[in-house]
Amino acid sequence: MLAILTHAFFETLFMVFCSALLASFFGIPLGIALEVTKPNQILSHPQLHHGLEIIINIGRSVPFIILLVAIIPLTRLIVGTSIGTVAAIIPLSVGVIPLTARLVEGALMELPAGLIDAAHAMGLSPRQIIIKIFIPEALPGILNSMTMTLVNLVDYSAMAGTIGGGGLGDIAIRYGYQRFDLPMMLATIFILVILVQGIQYGGNHLVAKYNHRSS
Amino acid sequence: MIDLLRIHKVYSQGKKTLHALRDVNLHVESGKIFGVIGASGAGKSTLIRTVNLLEPPTSGEVVIDGQQMTRLNKRELRLMRRKMGMIFQHFNLLSSRTVFQNIALPLELEKLSPEKIHARVQELLLLVGLSHRAHAYPAKLSGGEKQRVAIARALATAPTILLCDEATSALDPQTTRSVLKLLKEINIQLGITILLITHEMDVVKAICDNVAIINEGHVIEEGPLSWFFGNAKTELARDFIESTFHLNIPEDYRQRLSSQPFARSHPLVKLGFTGMTVNEPLISQVSRLFEIDINILSADIEYAGGVKFGYLLAELLGHPDQYEAARRFFIENHVALEILGYLTELPHQ
Numbered sequence: 001m002l003a004i005l006t007h008a009f010f011e012t013l014f015m016v017f018c019s020a021l022l023a024s025f026f027g028i029p030l031g032i033a034l035e036v037t038k039p040n041q042i043l044s045h046p047q048l049h050h051g052l053e054i055i056i057n058i059g060r061s062v063p064f065i066i067l068l069v070a071i072i073p074l075t076r077l078i079v080g081t082s083i084g085t086v087a088a089i090i091p092l093s094v095g096v097i098p099l100t101a102r103l104v105e106g107a108l109m110e111l112p113a114g115l116i117d118a119a120h121a122m123g124l125s126p127r128q129i130i131i132k133i134f135i136p137e138a139l140p141g142i143l144n145s146m147t148m149t150l151v152n153l154v155d156y157s158a159m160a161g162t163i164g165g166g167g168l169g170d171i172a173i174r175y176g177y178q179r180f181d182l183p184m185m186l187a188t189i190f191i192l193v194i195l196v197q198g199i200q201y202g203g204n205h206l207v208a209k210y211n212h213r214s215s
Numbered sequence: 216m217i218d219l220l221r222i223h224k225v226y227s228q229g230k231k232t233l234h235a236l237r238d239v240n241l242h243v244e245s246g247k248i249f250g251v252i253g254a255s256g257a258g259k260s261t262l263i264r265t266v267n268l269l270e271p272p273t274s275g276e277v278v279i280d281g282q283q284m285t286r287l288n289k290r291e292l293r294l295m296r297r298k299m300g301m302i303f304q305h306f307n308l309l310s311s312r313t314v315f316q317n318i319a320l321p322l323e324l325e326k327l328s329p330e331k332i333h334a335r336v337q338e339l340l341l342l343v344g345l346s347h348r349a350h351a352y353p354a355k356l357s358g359g360e361k362q363r364v365a366i367a368r369a370l371a372t373a374p375t376i377l378l379c380d381e382a383t384s385a386l387d388p389q390t391t392r393s394v395l396k397l398l399k400e401i402n403i404q405l406g407i408t409i410l411l412i413t414h415e416m417d418v419v420k421a422i423c424d425n426v427a428i429i430n431e432g433h434v435i436e437e438g439p440l441s442w443f444f445g446n447a448k449t450e451l452a453r454d455f456i457e458s459t460f461h462l463n464i465p466e467d468y469r470q471r472l473s474s475q476p477f478a479r480s481h482p483l484v485k486l487g488f489t490g491m492t493v494n495e496p497l498i499s500q501v502s503r504l505f506e507i508d509i510n511i512l513s514a515d516i517e518y519a520g521g522v523k524f525g526y527l528l529a530e531l532l533g534h535p536d537q538y539e540a541a542r543r544f545f546i547e548n549h550v551a552l553e554i555l556g557y558l559t560e561l562p563h564q
Contacts, residue, residue: 118307120269121378122321122368123296132320136311212352213310 004171005187011085012167012195015160016153019092023149027097028142030056031104032130042116042126059098064156067095068163088165092156100149107141108134140211147203151196158192168192217243217266217376217410222275224261224432235261236272237432243425245375248402248409250423251434252416252455258432259412263380266410267299268292280375297321300369304381306361308353314364315340315349321371339367343397359390366397370405377401379411383418395421416459420517428452441522444489460515462526464555468512472556480557482538486527487551488516494523497548505541507533530558 034056036042037049062070068091072082075090115137119129135142158169168188176185224236235258243249253259264270265277268284277284279295287295308317318339322332340346343363353361362382369377379398383391399422402409413419419426419440427437428451436443436452447453462485464472472483502509509529516525531538545552 112305112307114303114305114307115309117269118301118303121267121296121299121301123293123324125290125293128324132323133309137309139311210311212354214354 001184001187004184005168005191008166008168008171008188009191009195011165012154012157012169015085015088015092015157015165015167016150018089019096019153019157020146020150022089022093023096023100023153024146026093027100027149028104030097030101031145032108032134034101034105035108036126036130036134042129056098056101059094060102064091064095065159065162067091068159083164085166088157088160088163088167092153092160095156096149096152099152100145103145103148104138104142107138107145110141111137140207140213143203143206143210147200147207150199150203154192154196154199168195216245216278216280217241217249217408218276218278219262219265220276220278222262222265222272222277224258224265224270225273235432236265239275239429239432239434241427241434241437243408243410245408246402246406247424248399248411248422249425249427250419251410251412251427251429252414252419253412253429254414257429259414259429260380262429263378263410263412266376266378267296267301297324297372298374299376299378300366300372300374301378301380302362302365302369302382304384306353306358306365306385308361308364308368310353313350313352314345314356317353317364318367318371321368325372335371336367339371342370342401343367357390358386359394362386362390362394363397366394366401370401370407373405374407376408376410379409381413382411384413384415391418392421398422416455420459428455444522444524446489446491456524457526460526462513462515462528464528465512468558471558473558474556476535476557480559481530481532483512483528483530483555483558485553485555486529486545487553488523488525488527489549489551491549492523493548495548497545497550498527501541501544504544505533505537507531507537507541528555 030052034049034052037045037052039046071091071094074094075082075087078090079087081087111134115133116129119133124132157165157167158172161167161170161173168191172185172188172192175181176188219239219241222236222239223234226233226235239262241251241262251259251262261270265272266279268277271285279299282295284292284295309320312320315336318336319332322335327335336349337346340349343366345360345363345367348356348360353364356364377398383394386394395418398409398411401407402422411418411423423440425437425439426443427434428447428449429435430451435449436447438446443452444456447456464483468483473480476482498509501507509531512528512530514525514527516523516527518524531541533541542552
C-alpha cells in the first residue's frame with residue numbers, strides 16, 4: 001500500500017508541477033496581454049482584447065472532464081500518446097491556462113491607476129512598464145494566482161487519473177470508488193489534504209514575503 | 216521654458232462632450248515657480264497633464280524649451296519626458312521597491328552603471344533629507360516622506376522642469392509647508408522651472424512667482440504674485456485671495472452688531488491691505504490725524520511677493536464726524552474699508 005501511495009504521490013507531484021510550469025508560461029503572458037490591450041491601457045488594442053476574451057471564456061466554459069477527452073488528438077500530437085502521466089500534463093495545462101490568465105489579469109487590475117501616469121511621466125516604454133512596474137508590483141497577486149492554480153491542478157489531476165493519468169486521484173478512484181477499499185481512499189484523501197495545505201502554506205508565505213504594500 | 220499656445224481639450228463620451236480646456240495660453244519662464252489655481256473640475260489637472268502630453272491636447276501647441284511636443288513620435292516623446300519630472304497628489308511610488316530603488320528607476324532607464332546610479336541616488340537622498348530611510352519600503356513612510364521620495368525620483372535625471380499635480384493636497388498643513396519649502400530650495404539651488412497646480416491659495420502664496428487662475432477651462436487671470444494680490448479683478452480671484460485670510464467676527468461682537476448706526480454707536484470695520492497700499496504706518500496716522508482710537512480685534516497681514524497684503528478687523532472709536540474723513544484717508548492710501556456694522560460702547564468702558 002505504501003509503495004502504491006508513494007508512487008502515486010510522486011506522479012501527482014510531477015503532473016501538477018509540470019502543468020503549473022506550462023500554465024504559468026502561457027497563462028501569465030496571456031493575462032498580461034488581456035490587461036494591457038484594454039481600452040486606455042498601455043497597449044490598447046480593442047480587437048485583440050476582444051479576441052482574447054472570447055478564447056479565454058471558451059476555455060473556462062468547457063468542463064474539465066470534457067476538455068480532457070476533447071483534446072486527446074492534440075495530446076497525441078504533442079506527446080505521441082493520450083495515456084499516462086506525461087500525456088495528462090497537456091489537458092491539465094490547457095485546462096488551467098485560462099484560469100491563470102484571468103487571475104493574473106485580476107492581479108494587474110488591482111494596481112493603482114496612478115502608477116501608469118508616473119511611468120509615462122518618467123518616459124518608460126510599454127515593455128518597460130510591464131517588466132519594471134506591472135510584474136513586480138503585481139507579484140504578490142500573481143503568486144497568489146499561482147497558488148490557486150496549483151490547488152486547482154491537484155483537483156483536476158484526479159480527473160486526469162480517470163483517463164490513465166495516474167497519481168493519487170487515480171488511486172482514490174480505482175481503489176476507493178471502484179473497489180470500496182476504504183483505508184486506501186482515506187489514505188489518498190489524507191495525502192491530498194496535506195499536499196493542498198502545503199501548497200497553500202508555501203504560497204501564503206511567498207505572497208507575504210513579496211508584499212510590501214501595507215505595513 | 217513652457218509655452219502653451221491656444222490649447223483646447225475636448226473629451227467626448229458618446230453624445231456628451233466636455234470642454235476641459237478652452238483656448239489656454241500660458242507662458243512659464245525658466246527658473247520660475249508658476250502656480251495655477253482653480254476649483255476642482257476647473258481643468259487645472261488636465262492643464263498640467265497636457266504639458267508632458269499625459270493628456271494630448273485636442274488642438275494647440277505645447278512648446279517645451281523650443282521643442283514642439285505634439286510633433287514628436289512616441290520614442291522622442293519618451294526621451295523628452297525624461298527631461299521633465301512630475302509629482303502627484305498620491306505620490307505613485309512603487310510599493311515593491313525601496314526608497315533607494317524607487318529613486319533609481321529613472322536612472323536604470325538611462326542605462327547608467329550601478330556605481331553611478333548608487334552615487335546619484337545618494338546625492339538625491341541627501342537633497343530631500345531621506346538618507347536614513349534609503350532601504351525602507353514606501354508603506355513604512357509618512358505622506359511627507361513619500362512625497363520627498365517622489366520629488367527625488369522626479370529629479371533623478373536632472374530635468375529642467377518639474378510638474379506638480381496637487382502635490383501637497385493629500386498632506387497636512389505642517390507637512391505641506393515642509394514640502395513647499397523643499398520645492399523652493401530645489402528651485403533656487405537647481406534653477407529648475409516649476410509648474411504647479413493646486414486648489415489652495417496658501418500654496419501659491421507660499422512659493423509661487425507667478426499665478427494663473429483657471430475656471431471652466433479658461434485662464435481668467437494671470438500675473439506675478441504681488442500684482443495678483445493687489446490687482447486681481449475677477450470675483451473668483453478675490454475669493455481665492457480671501458480664502459487665505461481667516462478673519463471672523465468674534466461671536467460676542469456679532470451679537471452686538473447692528474447694520475445701522477444709532478446713538479453713541481461706533482463702526483466695526485474691515486481694512487483690506489492690497490498690493491497698492493503704501494508701506495506706511497497708516498493706523499497710527501489715522502489715529503493722530505482724526506483723533507480716532509483704533510481697537511484691533513484681529514489681523515491677518517502678510518508680506519508676500521514684495522507687498523503687504525491682508526485684512527484687519529477693528530473698532531473705530533471717535534467723534535462721528537471724523538469717521539467719514541478717516542474712511543476717505545484710508546481709501547486715498549489704497550486701503551479697502553468695509554463697514555461691517557455698528558456697535559455700542561464696549562461694556563467695560
